[in-house]
Amino acid sequence: MITCYIGLGGNIANALGTPRQHIANAIAAFYASPHFANVTASSLYQSKAFGVTDQPDFFNAAVKADTDLAPLALLDFCQSLESAAKRTRLRHWGERSLDVDVLLYGDDTINHARLTVPHEGLFARNFVLIPMLELDPTLMVNGQKLADLPTSQQWQGLEKLTVL
Ligand SMILES: Nc1ncnc2c1ncn2[C@@H]1O[C@H](COP(=O)(O)OP(=O)(O)OP(=O)(O)O)[C@@H](O)[C@H]1O
C-alpha cells in the first residue's frame, strides 16, 4: 500500500448537485472503495478563484489514503469520480463542477503523458497546501517542509482561506 494525497475542487453546480455535494460524494467514494484504507479527509475550504478570477469562489478539500492502486489506476479512479459528477468544465483554469487531482503518490516522482506527480502547482496553491497540511502538518515533499511554504514568496498574493 502507498500513501496518496488527492485534491478536490469545484465551483459550479449542475443537475447532480452543488460543488460542496460533489466534493462530499467524491470523499465518500474513497471511504467506500476497497482500494483505499486509512482514509482521512480535510475540512472543506472556500477561496477566491486563483488564476482566472472572474468566476465563483471555489470549494476545496484533500484526502489522504493508503491505496493498492498503481498510479495510472489511481488517476482513472479520480477521473471516474469527475465523470460521476458529470463534470462540467467551461475553460482552462475556469469553472468546473468537480476536479479530482492526484497530488502525491508516496514519494514517487512521475512524469507520464497522463500524470505528473507531485502535482504541478502544488507548492504554489494555498487551496491545495492548507488542506494537505491539515491531514499531516509535518508533510515533506522533495525535501521541502510544506508547513514552511505559507511564509515563502509563493504564498504572497493568494487569498486567505475560510474553513467552513
Ligand atoms: N497529478 C495529476 N492529477 C490529475 N490529472 C493529471 C495529473 N497530472 C496530469 N494530469 C492530466 O491532466 C489532464 C487535464 O486535467 P484537467 O482536465 O483536470 O485540467 P486542469 O489541470 O484542471 O486544467 P484545465 O483548466 O485545463 O482543465 C488530465 O487528463 C490528466 O491526464
Ligand SMILES: Nc1nc2c(c(=O)[nH]1)N=C(CO)CN2
Ligand atoms: N481557489 C481555487 N482556484 C482555482 C481552482 C481551485 O480548485 N481553487 N482550480 C482551478 C482550475 O484547476 C483554477 N482556480
